[in-house]
Amino acid sequence: MDANTPAPAASFEPESVLKSDVFSRVTLGRLGPATVVERDVGPTPVWSRPLAHLLAWHERRALRRLAGLEGVPQLVAADRTHLYRSWLSGVPLHIAQPTGDTAFFREAKRRLHALHRRGVVHNDLAKQQNWLRLADGTPALIDFQLASVFRRRGKLFRVLAYEDLRHLLKHKRRYCPDALTPRERAVLARKSLPTRIWMATGKRVYNTVTRDLFSWSDGEGGHDRLREYGARLEERLEAHPNVARAVVASYPYPRHGAGLYAFVETHGAADPAELQSWCRESLGAPGTPDLVQPVDALPETADGAPRRDLLTLVARNLLDDLDASEADATARDRVRRIAAGRLNLSDRTFSAGDPSRQT
Numbered sequence: 001m002d003a004n005t006p007a008p009a010a011s012f013e014p015e016s017v018l019k020s021d022v023f024s025r026v027t028l029g030r031l032g033p034a035t036v037v038e039r040d041v042g043p044t045p046v047w048s049r050p051l052a053h054l055l056a057w058h059e060r061r062a063l064r065r066l067a068g069l070e071g072v073p074q075l076v077a078a079d080r081t082h083l084y085r086s087w088l089s090g091v092p093l094h095i096a097q098p099t100g101d102t103a104f105f106r107e108a109k110r111r112l113h114a115l116h117r118r119g120v121v122h123n124d125l126a127k128q129q130n131w132l133r134l135a136d137g138t139p140a141l142i143d144f145q146l147a148s149v150f151r152r153r154g155k156l157f158r159v160l161a162y163e164d165l166r167h168l169l170k171h172k173r174r175y176c177p178d179a180l181t182p183r184e185r186a187v188l189a190r191k192s193l194p195t196r197i198w199m200a201t202g203k204r205v206y207n208t209v210t211r212d213l214f215s216w217s218d219g220e221g222g223h224d225r226l227r228e229y230g231a232r233l234e235e236r237l238e239a240h241p242n243v244a245r246a247v248v249a250s251y252p253y254p255r256h257g258a259g260l261y262a263f264v265e266t267h268g269a270a271d272p273a274e275l276q277s278w279c280r281e282s283l284g285a286p287g288t289p290d291l292v293q294p295v296d297a298l299p300e301t302a303d304g305a306p307r308r309d310l311l312t313l314v315a316r317n318l319l320d321d322l323d324a325s326e327a328d329a330t331a332r333d334r335v336r337r338i339a340a341g342r343l344n345l346s347d348r349t350f351s352a353g354d355p356s357r358q359t
Contacts, residue, residue, distance in 0.1 A: 012038055012084070016319060023052040023145075028087060034076060035087045042081035055145040056083055062120050062147035069118065071111040071140045088140050090132030093171060095312055098133060102179045105172040108139035112168055115141065119150045121160040125167040166191070225258055226250040229287040236282050237262060237289075242270045245298055247306045248289065249315035251344050259290035261315035261344060263298060270294045291315075291343040299331035299338070310335045317344050 014029040018037065022045055027038045039059065041052040060083055063075035073085035090096075098104045108131070115122065123146040124130055132140040150157040169184050180188070230248045237246035245265040250258045264270060272292035280288045299307040310327060313319070319339055327335065 012036075012082075014038070022048040023055055031076060031084050036076050036084045037073070037087050039083040039085075040081060058147055059083060059085075059144040061149050062144040065118050065120050065149050066115065066144075069111075069114060071138065072115065072144075073140075073142060088132055088134060088142065090134040090140055091309075091313075092318070093128035093131040093133065095309055095316075095318070096133035097175065097309075099175045101137075102176050104133065104137065104139055105168070105176055105179065108168055108172075109165075111139060111141070112164060116161045116164070119153065119157070120144075121148050121150070121157065122164050123147055123160060125164050126170070128171060131168075131171065162187070225260060225286070229260065229283060232283060233260065233262065233279060233287055233289060236279050236287075237264055237275065240270075240275060240278055242267050243275070245306065247298060247308055247311050249308065249312040251291075251315045251317070259344075260288075261291045262289035262293070263311050263314075263338065264292060264294050265296070265298050266294045293338070293341065293343050295334075295338050295341075297334050299327065299334040301331075302328075307331055307335065311338070314339045314342050315344060317342065 012027075012029055012031050014027045016028050018028055019026040024039045024041045024044065027040065029036065029038060031038075039056060041049070041056050044052040060075065060078050063073060063085060066072050067074065073088055076084040076086055078084065112122075112125075122130070122141060122144065124143065125141070127143075130141060130143045132142060134140050148157075148160060153161075166187050169180070169188050172184070173180060173188060226248065230250075233248050234246045237243050237248075243264050244267055247263045249261050249263070251261050252258050262275070264275065272294065275292050276288050299310050301307060307327065310331065314335065
């Protein structure tokens with residue numbers, strides 16, 4: 001199908017909702033023989049519709065410029081309210097956590113430079129969710145709603161491209177700090193002037209609008225709460241006579257902050273409310289899990305350790321990423337049964353949408 005010709009939405013067969021907010025609903029499904037991702041701006045509220053169309057236009061324009069480039073989605077088709085792009089099977093960076101994988105970041109830098117050579121800057125690479133680790137271990141970039149397309153590489157292009165690179169290097173510093181070159185460290189130490197102005201003025205307003213008015217959330221703050229209470233919470237749960245093992249993950253609240261999600265492998269019957277009270281007695285309210293899901297068996301690695309990466313995907317309702325994760329048949333079967341009874345359904349609702357399209 002030609003990406004420049006309209007694609008009838010009626011021919012799209014939805015499978016699962018990946019994300020929904022006041023600007024679009026993003027759904028995985030099939031368009032003819034192809035597995036694609038649909039961005040639908042049709043059911044958005046009237047007050048957000050102009051910006052929703054603008055964001056979709058930005059993505060469509062960028063993907064057309066990037067046609068044929070590896071490591072980015074390919075535009076399959078588009079019409080006035082729908083955009084269809086190819087599905088990239090991968091795991092978000094914050095879930096994949098490529099610690100020590102210098103080859104990943106070397107290739108990520110190469111692919112980012114290739115994107116810039118096409119005259120495109122992403123503008124949203126600070127989010128780990130916009131970097132994927134594909135099934136073959138290579139990087140990919142997604143979500144081009146904020147991307148800019150340039151005919152010439154003028155001053156503004158160079159500033160924005162510099163910030164794209166700086167954000168990639170921040171991720172490299174998190175996962176491969178010893179691999180940073182002196183030049184890369186210099187880039188990290190020097191923010192561009194527009195960025196310094198933005199950090200001092202506009203970012204606070206942006207956060208207020210996106211988190212409080214638009215109800216966006218990227219899970220910020222979840223790592224700190226998990227780091228502070230995760231190990232102690234697992235230890236407390238495993239001290240309960242009905243709990244054999246426990247794994248705690250974080251998930252984003254609808255507006256801001258993050259919750260703690262406990263998966264507990266039980267010896268027998270276990271009441272989630274009673275387990276929450278058990279934790280509260282020792283750790284107080286901040287260390288009490290928001291959600292407790294008893295399970296028959298946790299997915300494991302070959303040496304018997306719990307598969308925290310798979311359980312984190314379930315906690316954050318990123319079910320589309322489970323198929324891209326490496327797991328043996330037993331672990332995959334266990335995590336699918338856990339996912340079927342998951343307690344966080346936050347990406348399944350879209351207040352402005354058509355209930356008949358929800359899954």
